[in-house]
Amino acid sequence: MKILGVSAKTILDSRKEKTILISIKTDVGNFSASSPTGKSTGKHEAKTYKKSLEGDIKTIKDFSDYFSGEAIEKFDDLRRIEDIVDKHLGANSFFALESAVLKAIAKEQKKEVWQLINPKAKKLPRLVGNCIGGGKHSDSQKRKPDFQEFLLIPNSKSVKASFEINKKAKERVKEILQRTDKNFEGKQNDENAWISSLNEKEILEILKKLNLPLGLDVASSSFYKRKNYQYKNPLLKRTSDEQFDYLSNLIKNFNLLYIEDGFDEEGFESFAKLLKKFPDSLIVGDDLTVTNYKKLGKAIQMKSVNALIVKPNQIGSLLEVKKVCKLAKENNIKIIFSHRSGETEENILADLAFGFGADFFKCGIEGDVREGKIKRLIEIEKDLK
Secondary structure (H helix, E strand, C coil): CEEEEEEEEEEECCCCCEEEEEEEEECCCEEEEECCECCCCCCCCCCCCCCCHHHHHHHHHHHHHHHCCCECCCHHHHHHHHHHHCCCCCHHHHHHHHHHHHHHHHHHCCCCHHHHHCCCCCCCCEEEEEEEECHHHHCCCCCCCCCCEEEECCCCCCHHHHHHHHHHHHHHHHHHHHHHCCCCCCCECCCCCEECCCCHHHHHHHHHHHCCCEEEECCHHHHEECCEEEEECCEEEECHHHHHHHHHHHHHHHCCCEEECCCCCCCHHHHHHHHHHCCCCEEEECCCCCCCHHHHHHHHHCCCCCEEEECHHHHCCHHHHHHHHHHHHHCCCEEEEECCCECCCCCHHHHHHHHCCCCEEECCCCCHHHHHHHHHHHHHHHHHC
């Protein structure tokens, strides 16, 4: 497959904010891919754009001719793309460009994108769905849970069955919230999760009635200031030790399977302490590890996590994503491929998750741009039979 030209433009994500769509012209046809954008971002994430979205679009235009003549036949040939644009583009642009290239290779070879990563892939990831939201994803709400996501994690071997379980559970939660949360208006946040004025304990009391494995994305860096976790619902401060005790009680009292970013993004020791106490729960790094090989290496060395979030546009390079996934597997770290709060109709995330052997797929429960990714995973499941 040869690239004959590259172009880029802005589109709007699910939050109606600008993001990038990149199109490539090849000898096989025309292909495009877009990048999501995150709102709750770790400070160690790669820069979204080199200087600006408009700057990256101009760079793509300026570099268009540089790609001509490049023969790209397999996943690792993405190195040729990166050698051309390295240090000239931000992570969102990298991700969109390389995704479009993978689509073109797959089309030429009459393969699915995931087959370019691992043609022998068989394991389907388990769904992780955001049911009730707080934190930065629910900015429109004055009183809200301090934690960012309250997650449902069905233990079904079928992606399709898990999808249906989560949708029915979310509807049941709506009915309970209508009775128990006097401020509930049936509204949804950036990730199509219910917006509630209840605090995290009150929400977990509701969710435990579902008899499903539960998880939390605490996103604690978003309320960690001046060496304290500063809660607003109710108003109080917790030191790192107090945060540890609080999370420990939640894990025990609600039998939590999954705790993401329970401590701030520099809190490797606190993560390790929690993992040591709860080795059978998933102690997940996101802001801590930001899909970064070196950060994951530090987390492994310090025994801080047994699971990590992989968001391809946190790092941009899909070759780096491959390195991160390989390192995780070598150290028995569970891999969770995740959407972002500002999503697009792009569904390549499902192929990447399956191809790289993800253990979990975190992509909301409802909403067109999120359901599209889950439905792509269901397509892959169907094709395997």
